[in-house]
Amino acid sequence: xxxxxxxxxxxxxxxxxxxxxxxxxxxxxxxxxxxxxxxxxxxxxxxxxxxxxxxxxxxxxxxxxxxxxxxxxxxxxxxxxxxxxxxxxxxxxxxxxxxxxxxxxxxxxxxxxxxxxxxxxxxxxxxxxxxxxxxxxxxxxxxxxxxxxxxxxxxxxxxxxxxxxxxxxxxxxxxxxxxxxxxxxxxxxxxxxxxxxxxxxxxxxxxxxxxxxxxxxxxxxxxxxxxxxxxxxxxxxxxxxxxxxxxxxxxxxxxxxxxxxxxxxxxxxxxxxxxxxxxxxxxxxxxxxxxxxxxxxxxxxxxxxxxxxxxxxxxxxxxxxxxxxxxxxxxxxxxxxxxxxxxxxxxxxxxx
Ligand code: PS7
Ligand code: MN
Ligand code: MN
Ligand code: MN
Ligand code: MN
Ligand code: MN
Numbered sequence: 001x002x003x004x005x006x007x008x009x010x011x012x013x014x015x016x017x018x019x020x021x022x023x024x025x026x027x028x029x030x031x032x033x034x035x036x037x038x039x040x041x042x043x044x045x046x047x048x049x050x051x052x053x054x055x056x057x058x059x060x061x062x063x064x065x066x067x068x069x070x071x072x073x074x075x076x077x078x079x080x081x082x083x084x085x086x087x088x089x090x091x092x093x094x095x096x097x098x099x100x101x102x103x104x105x106x107x108x109x110x111x112x113x114x115x116x117x118x119x120x121x122x123x124x125x126x127x128x129x130x131x132x133x134x135x136x137x138x139x140x141x142x143x144x145x146x147x148x149x150x151x152x153x154x155x156x157x158x159x160x161x162x163x164x165x166x167x168x169x170x171x172x173x174x175x176x177x178x179x180x181x182x183x184x185x186x187x188x189x190x191x192x193x194x195x196x197x198x199x200x201x202x203x204x205x206x207x208x209x210x211x212x213x214x215x216x217x218x219x220x221x222x223x224x225x226x227x228x229x230x231x232x233x234x235x236x237x238x239x240x241x242x243x244x245x246x247x248x249x250x251x252x253x254x255x256x257x258x259x260x261x262x263x264x265x266x267x268x269x270x271x272x273x274x275x276x277x278x279x280x281x282x283x284x285x286x287x288x289x290x291x292x293x294x295x296x297x298x299x300x301x302x303x304x305x306x307x308x309x310x311x312x313x314x315x316x317x318x319x320x321x322x323x324x325x326x327x328x329x330x331x332x333x334x335x336x337x338x339x340x341x342x343x344x345x346x347x348x349x350x351x352x
Contacts (some may be wrong), residue, residue, distance in 0.1 A: 128155025
């Protein structure tokens with residue numbers, strides 16, 4: 001049997017932290033503040049899923065290569081020395097897969113219970129991604145219904161919510177009752193993923209990736225690409241508003257989930273991305289810029305959000321209330337969903 005030595009450990013661990021910084025702006029900061037018991041397992045979980053997503057996102061890899069690579073990803077986690085250099089040169093996190101052997105080494109160092117959770121979620125997510133890739137190859141409108149949209153978001157983000165919750169409970173840092181409430185941790189992921197899909201509309205379109213469900217966009221334009229034509233500006237804005245309305249429906253579940261967390265570092269880790277998401281949705285709401293370029297909340301706003309969302313549940317709810325009010329104010333009677341948006345904002349404003 002292979003004798004592990006301390007020098008190997010330090011080197012691969014250091015590499016993992018370097019990749020955490022290289023591959024994420026926001027997650028890196030919150031992961032590093034986690035309780036010591038979970039800091040490294042969540043870092044490895046993140047890098048495993050980031051590696052998987054780097055294969056999913058690369059539209060230059062053909063399906064013949066991509067599908068088996070995704071479906072077999074959970075076994076790759078146990079293949080010593082596995083690396084991958086098949087990504088296009090411009091793929092953002094290419095280097096992580098080029099040196100993925102470091103992540104595998106650290107995955108194997110984790111407690112077996114943590115390994116099992118990471119492996120199970122990787123297995124489910126990677127097969128969901130593969131199913132979606134197969135469907136997208138044969139059909140331009142691969143996301144037809146809102147149900148299919150929710151399903152895609154469940155595979156790529158709802159499952160992360162499940163995996164993280166299982167890790168929190170396994171580490172004795174969250175109430176096991178949270179595991180029984182699947183809808184809540186699923187909503188935690190869906191709210192983040194839907195925000196990402198709403199914000200990235202232009203980038204995804206340029207990359208020939210379409211996640212907005214036909215059931216929603218077809219009420220506003222005849223063809224998906226019409227969303228980007230200047231003459232359809234009002235229709236595009238109403239469509240954007242309906243997508244945001246759909247995302248806002250997860251907010252109550254997210255606040256319920258967060259209310260159930262008792263350990264401060266876990267609370268902060270979960271709350272910060274949710275606060276960033278509601279701020280991002282408010283920034284995107286009826287903002288035509290999203291159809292032309294990538295919009296992002298400012299560093300200053302992000303800092304203020306971090307402070308506000310980590311004091312206590314009250315200040316976090318206050319943050320949500322503030323952004324719901326801003327959306328409420330931007331809502332316009334010209335929008336066919338005016339009433340529904342108004343009701344949804346009112347609901348969030350009154351929560352707690
Ligand atoms: C394990 C911390 C906190 C209960 C890499 C955090 C893609 C929005 O769509 O590349 O490719 O453009 O911009 C994070 C629930 C997941 C969901 C997910 C793993 C919250 C790979 C984040 C993050 C659950 C699948 C943005 C989901 O990536 O997206 C760990 C609780 C990774 C969380 C993907 C998306 C993240 C995302 P896209 P991005
Ligand atoms: Mn991605
Ligand atoms: Mn992706
Ligand atoms: Mn995206
Ligand atoms: Mn992205
Ligand atoms: Mn609702």
